[in-house]
Amino acid sequence: MKLGWLVCGIVLAVAAQGARAVDFGVIRRVPLQHFKPLKAHPQVALTFDDMPAAGGLSPGETRAAIATRLANELRANHIKGVYGFVNAVGLDQDPDMQQALRIWVAKGMRIGNHTWSHPELSSDSASAYEREIAMDEPVLREFAQGHDWHWFRFPYLEEGDTVAKREDVRHWLQAHGYHVAEVTLNFNDDEWSDPYNRCLAKRDTAGIAWLEQSYMQNAKEFIRVGRQEEQIAFGREVPNVLLLHETSFTTLMLPRLVEMLRQEGFRFTDLRKVERNRVYAKDPATGFPDGGSLLNEFLDSRHLPYPSFTPEPEQQLDSLCR
Numbered sequence: 001m002k003l004g005w006l007v008c009g010i011v012l013a014v015a016a017q018g019a020r021a022v023d024f025g026v027i028r029r030v031p032l033q034h035f036k037p038l039k040a041h042p043q044v045a046l047t048f049d050d051m052p053a054a055g056g057l058s059p060g061e062t063r064a065a066i067a068t069r070l071a072n073e074l075r076a077n078h079i080k081g082v083y084g085f086v087n088a089v090g091l092d093q094d095p096d097m098q099q100a101l102r103i104w105v106a107k108g109m110r111i112g113n114h115t116w117s118h119p120e121l122s123s124d125s126a127s128a129y130e131r132e133i134a135m136d137e138p139v140l141r142e143f144a145q146g147h148d149w150h151w152f153r154f155p156y157l158e159e160g161d162t163v164a165k166r167e168d169v170r171h172w173l174q175a176h177g178y179h180v181a182e183v184t185l186n187f188n189d190d191e192w193s194d195p196y197n198r199c200l201a202k203r204d205t206a207g208i209a210w211l212e213q214s215y216m217q218n219a220k221e222f223i224r225v226g227r228q229e230e231q232i233a234f235g236r237e238v239p240n241v242l243l244l245h246e247t248s249f250t251t252l253m254l255p256r257l258v259e260m261l262r263q264e265g266f267r268f269t270d271l272r273k274v275e276r277n278r279v280y281a282k283d284p285a286t287g288f289p290d291g292g293s294l295l296n297e298f299l300d301s302r303h304l305p306y307p308s309f310t311p312e313p314e315q316q317l318d319s320l321c322r
């Protein structure tokens with residue numbers, strides 16, 4: 001199938017109507033040149049995974065300091081109510097992790113469930129996985145300060161390698177009052193974390209400069225890819241959820257990332273508003289062993305083509321500052 005063709009329901013009508021509901025049941029192809037780009041500003045909700053201990057710590061760094069800088073930066077940009085998805089493993093033994101969560105919530109941010117210890121659903125049973133979700137709850141209840149913590153982010157974005165397992169966990173989540181925090185935009189920001197800590201330890205400024213440049217380049221590339229995937233999957237752009245991690249390096253890069261998103265036309269909103277869009281109620285009902293964004297699930301289940309893209313510089317990241 002050629003990439004020059006978009007597959008969608010009623011793409012021309014949707015482009016004219018903006019973000020209004022569309023019947024995804026009708027599939028037909030329209031040439032790419034007939035697609036009208038989004039007139040309104042795209043929207044994005046930032047979310048942070050693996051709180052409060054994403055990535056390694058450089059000497060002298062604390063989890064509380066990272067959470068403070070990150071929340072302050074979000075507030076300085078008028079981005080509020082941002083969800084951080086918590087793995088509570090190790091938290092009871094670590095006052096620094098506890099303090100990080102307290103600060104995050106005290107500064108107006110939210111917390112949600114990311115399981116207790118970050119297991120892979122594809123290699124776990126549904127019942128064991130559901131116990132992992134439940135094990136995270138006491139910490140969420142304790143630290144959320146009355147806010148709604150019933151939002152769940154699947155670790156590795158693995159939502160079930162079989163349809164049966166997918167449905168089992170989804171039914172459990174629904175029965176326990178959860179919403180699934182889906183993802184549309186993701187650029188593997190956490191893969192810059194270890195190289196950054198290595199370069200910091202070596203005081204390798206050239207290495208850090210390359211990390212900063214490649215991080216932004218990669219972010220820009222995968223945000224374009226996500227927007228294009230939406231056009232292929234749904235015939236239009238949809239309100240977005242961007243997956244980030246609460247690492248030291250993403251915290252450092254956040255001002256530049258926010259600026260780049262603004263230059264691309266994005267406006268910031270929160271997860272709850274984004275997921276009111278009808279797209280998020282659609283279930284691709286597919287087994288997806290490797291995990292992926294909501295868009296990846298739709299493209300795969302419908303055998304739709306992926307846009308071409310420049311992959312992240314994995315080898316350079318792995319060898320830098322060794």
Ligand SMILES: [Zn+2]
Pocket residue numbers: 049050114118155156
């Ligand atoms: Zn995670």
